[in-house]
Amino acid sequence: MALIAPSRRLRRTPFTDGVEASGVKGYTVYNHMLLPTVFRSVEQDYRHLKEKVQVWDVACERQVELRGPDAARLMQMLTPRDLRGMLPGQCFYIPIVDETGGMLNDPVAVKLAEDRWWISIADSDLLFWVKGLAYGWRLDVLVDEPDVSPLAVQGPLANDLMSRVFGDDVRDLRFFRFGWFEFEGRSLVVARSGYSKQGGFEIYVEGSDIGMPLWNALFEAGQDLDVYAGCPNLIERIEGGLLSYGNDMDRRNTPHECGLGRFCNTQTAIGCVGRDALLRVAQEGPVRQIRAIELPGDSVPPCDRLWPLMAGDVKVGHISSAAHSPDFGCGVAIGMVRMTHWDAGTELTAITQDGPRMARVHERFWK
Amino acid sequence: MALIAPSRRLRRTPFTDGVEASGVKGYTVYNHMLLPTVFRSVEQDYRHLKEKVQVWDVACERQVELRGPDAARLMQMLTPRDLRGMLPGQCFYIPIVDETGGMLNDPVAVKLAEDRWWISIADSDLLFWVKGLAYGWRLDVLVDEPDVSPLAVQGPLANDLMSRVFGDDVRDLRFFRFGWFEFEGRSLVVARSGYSKQGGFEIYVEGSDIGMPLWNALFEAGQDLDVYAGCPNLIERIEGGLLSYGNDMDRRNTPHECGLGRFCNTQTAIGCVGRDALLRVAQEGPVRQIRAIELPGDSVPPCDRLWPLMAGDVKVGHISSAAHSPDFGCGVAIGMVRMTHWDAGTELTAITQDGPRMARVHERFWK
Numbered sequence: 164m165a166l167i168a169p170s171r172r173l174r175r176t177p178f179t180d181g182v183e184a185s186g187v188k189g190y191t192v193y194n195h196m197l198l199p200t201v202f203r204s205v206e207q208d209y210r211h212l213k214e215k216v217q218v219w220d221v222a223c224e225r226q227v228e229l230r231g232p233d234a235a236r237l238m239q240m241l242t243p244r245d246l247r248g249m250l251p252g253q254c255f256y257i258p259i260v261d262e263t264g265g266m267l268n269d270p271v272a273v274k275l276a277e278d279r280w281w282i283s284i285a286d287s288d289l290l291f292w293v294k295g296l297a298y299g300w301r302l303d304v305l306v307d308e309p310d311v312s313p314l315a316v317q318g319p320l321a322n323d324l325m326s327r328v329f330g331d332d333v334r335d336l337r338f339f340r341f342g343w344f345e346f347e348g349r350s351l352v353v354a355r356s357g358y359s360k361q362g363g364f365e366i367y368v369e370g371s372d373i374g375m376p377l378w379n380a381l382f383e384a385g386q387d388l389d390v391y392a393g394c395p396n397l398i399e400r401i402e403g404g405l406l407s408y409g410n411d412m413d414r415r416n417t418p419h420e421c422g423l424g425r426f427c428n429t430q431t432a433i434g435c436v437g438r439d440a441l442l443r444v445a446q447e448g449p450v451r452q453i454r455a456i457e458l459p460g461d462s463v464p465p466c467d468r469l470w471p472l473m474a475g476d477v478k479v480g481h482i483s484s485a486a487h488s489p490d491f492g493c494g495v496a497i498g499m500v501r502m503t504h505w506d507a508g509t510e511l512t513a514i515t516q517d518g519p520r521m522a523r524v525h526e527r528f529w530k
Numbered sequence: 531m532a533l534i535a536p537s538r539r540l541r542r543t544p545f546t547d548g549v550e551a552s553g554v555k556g557y558t559v560y561n562h563m564l565l566p567t568v569f570r571s572v573e574q575d576y577r578h579l580k581e582k583v584q585v586w587d588v589a590c591e592r593q594v595e596l597r598g599p600d601a602a603r604l605m606q607m608l609t610p611r612d613l614r615g616m617l618p619g620q621c622f623y624i625p626i627v628d629e630t631g632g633m634l635n636d637p638v639a640v641k642l643a644e645d646r647w648w649i650s651i652a653d654s655d656l657l658f659w660v661k662g663l664a665y666g667w668r669l670d671v672l673v674d675e676p677d678v679s680p681l682a683v684q685g686p687l688a689n690d691l692m693s694r695v696f697g698d699d700v701r702d703l704r705f706f707r708f709g710w711f712e713f714e715g716r717s718l719v720v721a722r723s724g725y726s727k728q729g730g731f732e733i734y735v736e737g738s739d740i741g742m743p744l745w746n747a748l749f750e751a752g753q754d755l756d757v758y759a760g761c762p763n764l765i766e767r768i769e770g771g772l773l774s775y776g777n778d779m780d781r782r783n784t785p786h787e788c789g790l791g792r793f794c795n796t797q798t799a800i801g802c803v804g805r806d807a808l809l810r811v812a813q814e815g816p817v818r819q820i821r822a823i824e825l826p827g828d829s830v831p832p833c834d835r836l837w838p839l840m841a842g843d844v845k846v847g848h849i850s851s852a853a854h855s856p857d858f859g860c861g862v863a864i865g866m867v868r869m870t871h872w873d874a875g876t877e878l879t880a881i882t883q884d885g886p887r888m889a890r891v892h893e894r895f896w897k
Contacts, residue, residue: 167534168556168567169834171850172653172776189535192559195653195776200535262665267658286539286562288655291634292662298629298803299666409539409562436665467536483538 173197176222177312177374181382185392193223193286199394206489209398212361213490216320217393218381221358221365222312222374226273227282227290233302234278236434240296241282242272243418243435245428251276254339254354258418258426259289264440265414266421267292269406271356273341273367281367283313285408296436310371316381317363320388325364327384328377329353333364341367346377358395360403360530398486401495404455404528411453411483411497417441419449420499451501455525456482456513458494463487464517472498472522473512479504482513482522491529500524540564543589544679544741548749552759560590560653566761573856576765579728580857583687584760585748588725588732589679589741593640594649594657600669601645603801607663608649609639610785610802612795618643621706621721625785625793626656631807632781633788634659636773638723640708640734648734650680652775663803677738683748684730687755692731694751695744696720700731708734713744725762727770727897765853768862771822771895778820778850778864784808786816787866818868822892823849823880825861830854831884839865839889840879846871849880849889858896867891 167173167190174196176182182199189200199220202208211217229237239246242257249255251274259268259282268289273281282289294306316325325333329344333353336342341354352367368374382390406412412421418441419427429441456472463485472480480500488495496513504511507526512519534540534557541563543549549566556567566587569575578584596604606613609624616622618641626635626649635656640648649656661673683692692700696711700720703709708721719734735741749757773779779788785808786794796808823839830852839847847867855862863880871878874893879886 164533164536165554166531166556168558169531169832170558170774170777171833171835172774173558173834175835187532189533191535191537191540261661288658291655291658294628295659295662296666299663407537407539410537465536466538467540468538468542 167192176220177368177371178220178222178314178378180375181378182220182392187392194225194284194288196223196225198223199392200397202392202394205397205486208393209396209489211389211391212318212359212393212396212399214319215389215391216316216318216324216363216385217391218378219315219317219393219395221315221395224283224313226309226311226367227284227293228307228309229280229282229293229304231278231304233304234280237293237297237302237304238272238280239432240300240434240436241293243427243429243432243437243441245432246272247431249274252340252342254341254356256426258421258423259292260418260437260441261414262437262440264417264437264444266408266412266416266418267414269408269412269421269423273352273354275352281311287408310369312368312371312374314366314368314374314377315357315363316366317357317359317393318361321363324381324385324388324390325353328380336364346380347373349373358405359399360405361399397484398488398495401484401486401497402488402491402529404497406453406497407484411499416499417444417449419444420452422453451480451499452505454498454500454505455528456496456498457523457525458485458496458513458520459523460494460520461487463494463496464515466496468516471514472500473514474504479511488529495529496522498522534559543587544735544738545587545589545681545745547742548745549587549759554759561592561651561655563590563592565590566759567764569759569761572764572853575760576763576856578756578758579685579726579760579763579766581686582756582758583683583685583691583730583752584758585745586682586684586760586762588682588762591650591680593676593678593734594651594660595674595676596647596649596660596671598645598671600671601647604660604664604669604671605639605647606799607667607801607803608660610794610796610799610804610808612799613639614798616641619707619709621708621723623793625788625790626659627785627804627808628781629804629807631784631804631811633775633779633783633785634781636775636779636788636790640719640721642719648678654775677736679735679738679741681733681735681741681744682724682730683733684724684726684760685728688730691748691752691755691757692720695747703731713747714740716740725772726766727772728766764851765855765862768851768853768864769855769858769896771864773820773864774851778866783866784811784816786811787819789820818847818866819872821865821867821872822895823863823865824890824892825852825863825880825887826890827861827887828854830861830863831882833863835883838881839867840881841871846878855896862896863889865889
């Protein structure tokens, strides 16, 4: 496997010094920024995540900030999810689509106030789309990328670790809610959220200068909890059915194909881009959709390209993410499958770079 | 140094099989795609590029295609460079800026016809900006990323190699002009251009299926020319002053700061986004600007972050790209320097991750 070549263009984060000191072994690039992918081994990281607590450098979840009188109007233009009931202090997972209903990003919206929002983005320059719309529609809103870098604390012991640094009130945060918590005199947004199914928090670290002090404080407070550096874990996120923009979906897919139809309130999300196309999709339903796919066997090659899913000689879909799961004793994968073959139990053939593999449509994700 | 973790999100190109077979050692990620950075060593690649001919997988220079009656109008909105005199068959290097004059990309525009253009982009999702503008202004134009992957042939023997595959007419192409040339019955855009100062071509390979056939044809035709796989070379591009978006400039910089003022015809490029801001800048001139920087000494650490440039205790700029140049016997670098200290010969201190270094403002780039 090849090395990643250092350059300023692949931005370091406020936590990279800590990540390097923890022995990071692999990186990916996400929003032009370094995102760790493995520390000890993907399997060891996986086991530790499920049993202990980890600190994740997810600074690459950059924020797009919307500020000004038209901020709420622009937010509703961006997504088919109805935001009218959303209150300050809430986070919403929102599909963002273009005029044809194609996915541009699947971020988490953070409502700081009526006229101030963050969009915590997946891997695409959503800033460019938001700025283009704001300019084209002459909206009265400032759109920018602030100096805010999320740091995630994930795993079953996350409550214990976080309460030692931020106080016991952090335990009362409900899922996808956030509050303001103090660290070294700074007030930070802390949300109960994160890109795993093990529970935990995301700290929106505002100001790069307190990145390493916070990183160090968490590690010092968690020594007896066996806290370790971690990162989104390929195996765990596939088991849990957490989609990855650019891997499992892109601009060619509608939210309905991605199984995100429940976040499309196309009848009531007045003014959203892509409404016409999505009304049509909502009426007819998608002809292909994301499915959990089981790959029986003891190992899985790295899924660095789409693997066609074949029913005999006919291509009926593809796999976009795959890994071997120690807990479930098989390969776990995310695929997009045509409706003719998407029923649970359907047996297909996946064409990997190492040859064909039996692939079975699974009823649901594993956890 | 860390490994790059494989995933579908870091897209392979139509040439990746060839790149791997040629023993690629390092990658970067560019427009969500793999871009090789080194084959034998950066120094060996550099020497070979200057003496022979190389084939480069630059598929990551993705195209944004504009097609339709409003294509030309939208193109002129995108850039302060006056496009009125541009003819089909020409390539123009164009700064693209936001409403404040901040750089969003510095691509090459390829005019295929009055109503059909490609924008061959640097590393940002320019597609999102172009789509946002087209939607906001309700323009009658289709905007998309076509299946077009540039393959570059660079080096002093490029004419010889290209004429063996595409015929002798390719020798007559003038700089930044393109023509249509046949390969296996397909008509491809071939331009005299490329991200080096050694001369050569870029082939806009339309259709992924002919990627490897063309790659192989070039290598077979060039055996006696010592053709080898290559890539944009860090040393050579800094010697030549070729800027890299995301490294040497970003959204915070105006074209004038980047030394691209000559591409800003702000008085005549009617309708371009950012005109008001750039008129102001053109009047006052930039207060900081790109400069060639010499780093005396025998080696240079990897420039993976901005290196502050200090005059005593005062920060007067930064270095964004650096490498050791065998041919010039010193470190060569690209910096952004305040006008108070940008005169040739000024001696400053660069703060690298390995400590301070003397840095001298150089009169011009080296080649």
